[in-house]
Amino acid sequence: xxxxxxxxxxxxxxxxxxxxxxxxxxxxxxxxxxxxxxxxxxxxxxxxxxxxxxxxxxxxxxxxxxxxxxxxxxxxxxxxxxxxxxxxxxxxxxxxxxxxxxxxxxxxxxxxxxxxx
Numbered sequence: 779x780x781x782x783x784x785x786x787x788x789x790x791x792x793x794x795x796x797x798x799x800x801x802x803x804x805x806x807x808x809x810x811x812x813x814x815x816x817x818x819x820x821x822x823x824x825x826x827x828x829x830x831x832x833x834x835x836x837x838x839x840x841x842x843x844x845x846x847x848x849x850x851x852x853x854x855x856x857x858x859x860x861x862x863x864x865x866x867x868x869x870x871x872x873x874x875x876x877x878x879x880x881x882x883x884x885x886x887x888x889x890x891x892x893x894x895x
Contacts, residue, residue, distance in 0.1 A: 804843060804877060804885040812889050814848075814874025824869075824891045832892040833875055836864040839886030846876040859887070868894070 802821065804810060812821045813833070824831065835845045837859045845867055847854040854873065859865050869875060869891075879885045 800890055801838065801886070801888045802877070804879045804887060806882050806884065807880060809846075809876050809878045812875040812877055813869070813891075814872075822889050822891075826891055826893055828871060830868070830870050830894045832894060833867045833869045834864060834888075834890045834892055835859055835867060835877070836888045837861055837885070838888055839884070841879065841881040841883055841885040843877055843879045843881070843885045843887060846878055848874045848876060866892070 800822065802810065810821055811819060813824045814820065824833075833845070835857075837843065840861050842858060842860055845857045845859060845865060847857075847867070847869070849872055856878075857865050857867060867875070875889075877887055877889070
């Protein structure tokens with residue numbers, strides 16, 4: 779019985795590690811890659827990698843920040859995410875997602891992904 783209990787705890791613990799971080803603290807004037815350059819470089823794990831999807835970016839703090847879409851070094855779109863709001867952003871295959879702050883204090887954000895229909 780004890781082995782089963784420990785096995786369940788281990789599965790839950792390691793399963794949460796695989797999901798990756800979804801809440802981020804962004805320092806003042808910081809840019810952070812969320813997705814698009816591959817494992818080891820991305821700040822988040824996109825379960826829909828290799829297919830079009832949506833990124834749900836939420837502003838959990840009191841500072842404005844922006845989501846930047848970029849491909850091959852060219853900026854495609856910059857989307858402001860005001861305090862307390864969220865943005866559902868179309869994320870095509872091959873596009874990188876960055877979060878940028880230009881404030882003097884820290885910003886808080888969460889990033890999740892949703893399958894495109």
